[in-house]
Each structure stands twice: as structure tokens, then as C-alpha cells.
Amino acid sequence: xxxxxxxxxxxxxxxxxxxxxxxxxxxxxxxxxxxxxxxxxxxxxxxxxxxxxxxxxxxxxxxxxxxxxxxxxxxxxxxxxxxxxxxxxxxxxxxxxxxxxxxxxxxxxxxxxxxxxxxxxxxxxxxxxxxxxxxxxxxxxxxxxxxxxxxxxxxxxxxxxxxxxxxxxxxxxxxxxxxxxxxxxxxxxxxxxxxxxxxxxxxxxxxxxxxxxxxxxxxxxxxxxxxxxxxxxxxxxxxxxxxxxxxxxxxxxxxxxxxxxxxxxxxxxxxxxxxxxxxxxxxxxxxxxxxxxxxxxxxxxxxxxxxxxxxxxxxxxxxxxxxxxxxxxxxxxxxxxxxxxxxxxxxxxxxxxxxxxxxxx
Amino acid sequence: xxxxxxxxxxxxxxxxxxxxxxxxxxxxxxxxxxxxxxxxxxxxxxxxxxxxxxxxxxxxxxxxxxxxxxxxxxxxxxxxxxxxxxxxxxxxxxxxxxxxxxxxxxxxxxxxxxxxxxxxxxxxxxxxxxxxxxxxxxxxxxxxxxxxxxxxxxxxxxxxxxxxxxxxxxxxxxxxxxxxxxxxxxxxxxxxxxxxxxxxxxxxxxxxxxxxxxxxxxxxxxxxxxxxxxxxxxxxxxxxxxxxxxxxxxxxxxxxxxxxxxxxxxxxxxxxxxxxxxxxxxxxxxxxxxxxxxxxxxxxxxxxxxxxxxxxxxxxxxxxxxxxxxxxxxxxxxxxxxxxxxxxxxxxxxxxxxxxxxxxxxxxxxxxxxxxxxxxxxxxxxxxxxxxxxxxxxxxxxxxxxxxxxxxxxxxxxxxxxxxxxxxxxxxxx
Ligand code: SF4
Ligand code: SF4
Ligand code: SF4
Ligand code: SF4
Numbered sequence: 001x002x003x004x005x006x007x008x009x010x011x012x013x014x015x016x017x018x019x020x021x022x023x024x025x026x027x028x029x030x031x032x033x034x035x036x037x038x039x040x041x042x043x044x045x046x047x048x049x050x051x052x053x054x055x056x057x058x059x060x061x062x063x064x065x066x067x068x069x070x071x072x073x074x075x076x077x078x079x080x081x082x083x084x085x086x087x088x089x090x091x092x093x094x095x096x097x098x099x100x101x102x103x104x105x106x107x108x109x110x111x112x113x114x115x116x117x118x119x120x121x122x123x124x125x126x127x128x129x130x131x132x133x134x135x136x137x138x139x140x141x142x143x144x145x146x147x148x149x150x151x152x153x154x155x156x157x158x159x160x161x162x163x164x165x166x167x168x169x170x171x172x173x174x175x176x177x178x179x180x181x182x183x184x185x186x187x188x189x190x191x192x193x194x195x196x197x198x199x200x201x202x203x204x205x206x207x208x209x210x211x212x213x214x215x216x217x218x219x220x221x222x223x224x225x226x227x228x229x230x231x232x233x234x235x236x237x238x239x240x241x242x243x244x245x246x247x248x249x250x251x252x253x254x255x256x257x258x259x260x261x262x263x264x265x266x267x268x269x270x271x272x273x274x275x276x277x278x279x280x281x282x283x284x285x286x287x288x289x290x291x292x293x294x295x296x297x298x299x300x301x302x303x304x305x306x307x308x309x310x311x312x313x314x315x316x317x318x319x320x321x322x323x324x325x326x327x328x329x330x331x332x333x334x335x336x337x338x339x340x341x342x343x344x345x346x347x348x349x350x351x352x353x354x355x356x357x358x359x360x361x
Numbered sequence: 362x363x364x365x366x367x368x369x370x371x372x373x374x375x376x377x378x379x380x381x382x383x384x385x386x387x388x389x390x391x392x393x394x395x396x397x398x399x400x401x402x403x404x405x406x407x408x409x410x411x412x413x414x415x416x417x418x419x420x421x422x423x424x425x426x427x428x429x430x431x432x433x434x435x436x437x438x439x440x441x442x443x444x445x446x447x448x449x450x451x452x453x454x455x456x457x458x459x460x461x462x463x464x465x466x467x468x469x470x471x472x473x474x475x476x477x478x479x480x481x482x483x484x485x486x487x488x489x490x491x492x493x494x495x496x497x498x499x500x501x502x503x504x505x506x507x508x509x510x511x512x513x514x515x516x517x518x519x520x521x522x523x524x525x526x527x528x529x530x531x532x533x534x535x536x537x538x539x540x541x542x543x544x545x546x547x548x549x550x551x552x553x554x555x556x557x558x559x560x561x562x563x564x565x566x567x568x569x570x571x572x573x574x575x576x577x578x579x580x581x582x583x584x585x586x587x588x589x590x591x592x593x594x595x596x597x598x599x600x601x602x603x604x605x606x607x608x609x610x611x612x613x614x615x616x617x618x619x620x621x622x623x624x625x626x627x628x629x630x631x632x633x634x635x636x637x638x639x640x641x642x643x644x645x646x647x648x649x650x651x652x653x654x655x656x657x658x659x660x661x662x663x664x665x666x667x668x669x670x671x672x673x674x675x676x677x678x679x680x681x682x683x684x685x686x687x688x689x690x691x692x693x694x695x696x697x698x699x700x701x702x703x704x705x706x707x708x709x710x711x712x713x714x715x716x717x718x719x720x721x722x723x724x725x726x727x728x729x730x731x732x733x734x735x736x737x738x739x740x741x742x743x744x745x746x747x748x749x750x751x752x753x754x755x756x757x758x759x760x761x762x763x764x765x766x767x768x769x770x771x772x773x774x775x776x777x778x779x780x781x782x783x784x785x786x787x788x789x790x791x
Pocket of ligand 3: 546547548549552553554555556588589590591592593594595
């Protein structure tokens with residue numbers, strides 16, 4: 001606790017979320033709420049024009065998300081030398097560096113490229129994968145996050161620096177079934193396949209048993225006395241191996257080097273454009289969790305992307321595309337097996353069944 | 362992809378120092394080493410650079426390699442906080458500290474970035490310097506909730522680091538059952554689609570609940586997200602409890618000369634296939650003279666045509682926001698999207714903003730009183746029904762809240778006339 005610190009601690013100043021204008025590019029402040037349109041002169045560059053004729057060019061740069069002083073100073077040196085000293089981050093950990101002078105764009109891109117930082121991620125590219133914590137820092141992960149992202153972005157580098165997809169592609173990863181990565185056009189998520197292994201000696205000391213019981217989505221946990229000690233037991237037939245009991249009760253170990261697998265989900269979309277926002281849906285599972293490069297998962301992702309790129313119309317996101325061609329065609333084109341696990345049985349599952357004669361031949 | 366020697370090896374993402382000042386020898390990391398090749402900047406190289414002068418990072422790399430080898434994680438939580446706060450720190454204690462003692466404590470501080478994640482390079486360097494002094498030096502921009510994550514320090518140094526950055530204007534975010542750090546898109550600062558003042562909405566909402574953020578005492582987490590338009594770049598409908606999304610209710614603006622130019626450039630087929638036919642409500646039609654006819658009454662503000670024809674089409678002038686409540690991921694009842702609670706409200710005057718603030722207060726109060734432990738607001742709505750929830754926060758029903766009316770006739774409706782009168786009175790009042 002903080003009380004261990006030598007000096008008397010200070011009361012915090014509860015400033016909350018700081019004022020963004022103090023760090024904002026002056027052209028953003030001047031034209032706040034007054035932008036007219038934008039275009040993309042080349043992949044990785046956005047060009048915004050305001051109603052009063054002001055222009056900014058913004059270069060988008062991929063990063064490894066975790067930055068140390070070396071990277072921060074390297075990137076800041078580039079931004080100070082070739083741009084205006086202002087930067088923002090997108091939701092997917094890309095840097096956005098704006099300049100008001102078009103002549104600065106090419107040298108800025110060159111400087112990032114020379115430093116090994118890819119410029120891209122705009123428009124209908126595959127942008128940076130949204131990135132969770134994994135083995136580096138989370139307490140419950142079944143896999144790493146940074147490594148999965150690095151491996152995939154190595155493979156998809158050309159799709160980041162070009163705009164060749166039907167529409168933008170948002171890929172997400174999640175290292176447990178809490179899914180911090182969120183919805184994605186393609187989501188690569190841990191999927192456990194065996195119930196938790198319980199260390200009964202520790203449960204009584206570590207876990208608040210009633211709240212662990214309450215956490216289970218299928219009521220598979222009940223209090224029990226094991227070896228004379230209060231513990232918990234799991235009805236393994238009921239258990240869906242979701243891992244929800246693991247965070248509140250670490251002795252209920254859900255992660256398993258063999259049986260924690262990866263699953264791939266597609267068609268998630270947050271935007272309201274065209275279709276309403278959509279959840280991603282299961283397409284493949286049982287994929288080995290194979291560090292350091294997770295090649296089996298990467299191959300499936302690349303295959304789905306290839307089919308999407310070939311078959312989707314301009315502006316169709318993955319979910320829009322599958323809505324048009326139908327799921328049977330998706331499985332046909334991707335050559336992924338369709339199994340009983342693809343048929344939902346959770347609350348509301350009936351809504352996902354085909355109650356019509358709408359069938360494509 | 363073929364590896365090439367960089368032009369400027371000492372100023373490159375692959376650079377490694379020539380001198381090692383950390384006293385602890387490196388662990389063998391054959392698996393992590395494989396993540397140093399390839400064109401994407403390598404986080405492993407980044408960790409190694411830190412380990413050249415930081416024993417904590419030497420052992421951190423060792424533990425990470427151990428995770429790669431055994432395919433298991435080795436961090437456990439605990440309790441660490443700074444003086445005066447109950448949250449904002451993610452404590453991490455190593456379960457394999459005998460093997461990797463220097464990184465036995467590796468806590469993270471969650472710090473709230475400004476709305477839209479804007480920084481000056483000076484500020485980034487200053488934050489980096491402070492963190493290098495008290496922590497591992499490693500910063501994640503940003504975590505999935507939106508925080509700046511200062512990853513890796515001891516219990517004692519969390520306090521020193523926080524004291525230092527708190528001096529120059531930074532505050533912790535949320536962790537645990539509390540109001541969490543919010544997120545906003547770049548919006549009005551650099552996006553023509555923005556229909557809202559994201560900076561103002563964001564700070565108004567979240568800074569009003571600063572006590573609920575720093576002293577976790579809610580049923581579970583509560584997230585605000587703000588997107589300037591229905592493109593919802595902040596993923597707010599699905600990823601936040603309280604999603605504020607800019608929109609407009611008058612006609613969209615059409616620059617017909619620009620439309621004609623676009624048609625001339627792209628061809629009629631492209632416009633029909635990619636714009637007209639992709640409108641979800643068939644609200645668009647291409648006229649014979651290559652201008653665009655918009656059925657604004659049936660446009661659902663999906664943004665598609667505006668995204669394609671950024672120069673020709675823009676949001677209207679009568680701007681405001683739509684408010685949705687209750688988005689979240691699977692745990693516990695399954696995924697939920699937010700539900701429309703306020704189809705449209707203006708955000709112009711101080712009173713408008715106060716009203717938004719009041720809705721947030723009512724929502725959090727009602728939820729805090731009525732939710733089960735560990736229940737997100739979307740789950741409360743699911744459990745008690747939208748109507749009971751709306752009555753709790755004193756908001757009237759509206760057909761924009763649903764996709765379709767009820768299908769089942771198993772419902773008791775004996776005070777129908779009374780309810781129908783409410784509707785008529787509201788209509789008359791408008
Ligand atoms: S997805 Fe799960 S394991 Fe990964 S960072 Fe989030 S909570 Fe941790
Ligand atoms: S893994 Fe999930 S389903 Fe199984 S006991 Fe734990 S909480 Fe219940
Ligand atoms: S949500 Fe809309 S206003 Fe905000 S950045 Fe995205 S497109 Fe622009
Ligand atoms: S914004 Fe969407 S709904 Fe409205 S006219 Fe354009 S495409 Fe149609």
C-alpha cells in the first residue's frame with residue numbers, strides 16, 4: 001500500500017480528464033467543428049479541408065502500441081523535425097501526425113519509413129489490430145496479445161500500407177473470453193475447451209465463494225466441502241468453459257497449454273454505415289494456440305481475407321458481404337468446415353435460425 | 362518478407378544499444394527472438410532495449426519467454442492504490458518471482474488521456490521521462506478502455522510516479538466497479554462528419570463522476586464513449602454503457618455540382634452500385650442529369666453516402682446527439698448492443714448539456730440502486746425490461762427505441778387507455 005512510501009503522501013488533485021485543446025494541433029483548434037471534407041491523396045495520408053479553406057495533411061503511422069523512451073523520443077524527434085510537434089493516437093494505436101504544409105508530407109513519410117514505422121491504415125486498408133494485454137500484463141490470459149498482433153501485422157504489412165480491400169478491415173484479438181479486443185471484421189479469440197481445474201486447497205483463502213457462484217453464466221458452480229475444506233465444485237457437464245469464474249477465483253485455473261484454443265469470428269462491425277452494427281459470428285475453432293507466430297490462426301485469417309477481397313463488392317464490410325452472399329456460400333468459398341457448434345443455443349438463438357425458404361443454390 | 366539493413370540503424374525501430382548497463386544477464390529468449398524479424402515494429406526489440414539498462418525488464422523478458430514456452434500466464438492481481446484513491450492501478454505480482462525476482466511487482470497505472478488522444482511531443486517526452494524515472498519506461502498508447510497504460514513498476518513507485526504527473530495535470534482512470542475512463546473520436550477537431558462537440562461532452566460527463574471513478578463502489582464498470590457521428594469510430598454502441606453519438610435531423614447538405622463531378626469521374630454504374638444501392642432505406646436516387654435526389658425523411662443517417670462522397674454530401678445544420686445505453690461484451694448474459702434511449706437531443710445551450718448530465722446521473726443512480734453485483738447497465742435493462750428501466754430514469758417510451766413492437770400477445774394491458782393518453786398528451790405538447 002501507499003503507506004509504505006517514505007514521505008507523507010500528497011492528496012491527489014482530482015483533475016479528471018485533461019483539457020484536450022492544450023495539446024491539439026493549432027489547425028485543429030482553429031477549425032474546430034468547421035471542417036468541410038477530406039480525401040486521401042495516397043494510402044496513409046488524409047487531407048482535410050475546412051470551410052475557410054485551411055488544409056491539413058495527416059500521416060497515419062502503425063506502432064507496436066507499447067512504447068519505451070527510445071521509441072517515444074525517436075518518433076517525437078521525427079514529428080518535431082518533419083512535422084509541427086503535435087500527434088494523436090487512433091483507437092487502434094496508430095499515430096496521426098498533421099502538417100499544414102503539403103510539402104512536408106513526403107519527407108515526413110520518408111522519415112517514418114526510414115525509421116521502420118509503416119505508414120498506412122487509412123481507407124480500405126487492413127489497419128492495426130486492436131490489441132489487448134496478454135501474457136505481458138494481464139492476470140487471466142490464455143495467450144499473448146502483442147505477439148499475435150506482431151505476427152499478423154508482419155504478414156499483413158502490405159495490406160496496411162495499401163488500400164486494396166473492399167472496405168476497411170478491423171481485426172481484433174482477445175486473449176480470454178472476456179474479449180477486451182471487442183467486435184471485429186475478423187476476431188481471433190481464445191476459446192477454452194476444458195472446465196477449470198480447481199486447486200481446492202486455495203479456494204477458501206482466495207475466493208469469495210458466493211460471488212464466484214454468482215459469476216457463472218450457466219449456474220454450474222456450487223459450494224462444496226473438499227478434503228474437509230470449504231471449496232467450490234463445477235458441474236462439468238453444464239460448464240461451457242467460459243473462464244468467467246477464473247478472474248474472481250484464480251484457483252479455478254481455466255488456462256491450459258493444450259486445451260485453450262483459438263477461435264475465429266467474422267462480420268463484427270461497429271459503424272452504422274449501411275447495415276446496423278453487427279456482432280461477429282463464429283467461423284472456426286479448435287485452432288492451436290501456438291506461439292511465437294501462431295501460424296495456424298494466421299493462415300485461416302489470410303484465407304478469409306483473400307476470399308473477402310476477391311468476392312466482396314466495394315464498400316461491403318465483411319459482415320455486409322456475408323449478409324449478401326449468405327453463410328453457406330461463405331463456408332463454401334473459404335472451405336472452412338461447418339459444424340454443429342456454429343448453430344447457436346444461447347438466449348435468443350432462435351433469431352439466428354432460417355425460418356424461410358430463402359436458400360441460395 | 363526479406364529483411365533489409367536499415368538506412369539509419371541507430372535511429373530505427375530495430376536498433377539495439379551496444380552497451381549494456383543492467384547488471385543482470387539476459388535470459389535466453391529463443392521464442393521471443395522470433396518476433397524480432399518481419400516488417401512490423403517489434404515490441405520484443407522494444408522490451409530488449411529497455412532491458413539493456415533495466416534489470417526489471419531483463420526478468421520481465423524472462424517471464425514472458427516462460428509464458429511463451431509453457432503457454433500460461435503468470436501474473437496475479439492484488440491490492441495497490443495511491444493515497445486518497447481506491448482504483449486506477451492494476452496490481453501485478455509475479456507467480457514465478459523465484460525465477461524472475463526483479464519483475465516480481467509489475468503494476469500498471471491507468472491514466473486518463475485527453476478526449477481524442479491529442480499530445481504535444483513535449484508532453485509525450487515529459488510523461489516518458491517521468492515514467493522512465495519511476496517505472497519500466499514502457500507505455501501503452503492506449504488500452505482498450507482508452508487509458509494511457511504505464512506498465513511496470515513497484516508498489517512504492519506507483520505513488521511517486523502518480524504524484525509527479527498529477528503535478529502537471531494528469532489524473533488516474535478507473536479500474537474495478539466504477540465509472541471508467543471515457544473515449545472520444547477525433548471528431549470536431551479534424552473530421553467533417555462530426556455533429557457534436559466531443560471534447561465538451563466527454564469532459565462534462567466523465568469529470569462529473571470523478572468521485573465514482575476514483576472510489577469504486579458501483580455494481581460494476583460503467584463506460585462513457587462519444588462519437589461525433591453514426592460512423593461511431595469509438596465503437597460506443599457495442600463497447601460502452603453510455604454511448605453519445607452525434608447526428609442531425611434536418612436535410613443533409615448536397616452540393617449537386619460536386620455530385621455531378623463525382624458521377625463524371627466514377628461513372629454512373631459505380632454510383633448506382635456503390636452509393637444508391639447501398640443505402641439501407643432506399644433513400645437515394647440518381648437523377649437523369651446526374652444530380653442526387655435524397656429522401657431525407659427516410660434517411661436513417663447511416664453515413665454511407667456521406668462517407669463515399671465526402672465532398673458532395675455533408676450532415677445538415679440541425680445537429681444534436683442520439684443516446685444509447687447498455688452495450689457490453691459477453692459476460693454474463695451474452696453480448697448486448699446499446700439501446701436507443703434518447704433518439705435526438707440538441708446540445709447547444711448550457712441547459713442542453715445539463716440535461717445530458719442529468720440523464721447520466723439518473724442512469725447511474727438508478728442502476729447503482731437496482732443492479733445486482735457485477736451487473737452492467739445493459740444487463741439490468743435486460744433483466745427488468747426496458748420499460749421499467751425507463752420509468753426508473755423518468756424517460757418516456759419512444760418508437761425509435763425498438764426494431765418492431767411486441768410479437769407475443771401474452772401481456773397484460775388493462776390500463777391501455779391511460780398509456781395511450783400519455784402518448785397523445787406528449788404529442789399535443791410538442
Ligand atoms: S482479453 Fe482477457 S486476458 Fe486479454 S487483456 Fe483482456 S481481460 Fe486480459
Ligand atoms: S468456466 Fe464458465 S461455465 Fe465453467 S464453471 Fe467457470 S464460469 Fe461456469
Ligand atoms: S465518429 Fe464520425 S465524427 Fe467521429 S471521427 Fe468517426 S467519422 Fe468523424
Ligand atoms: S446517410 Fe445512409 S440512409 Fe441516409 S441517404 Fe445516405 S446511405 Fe441512405
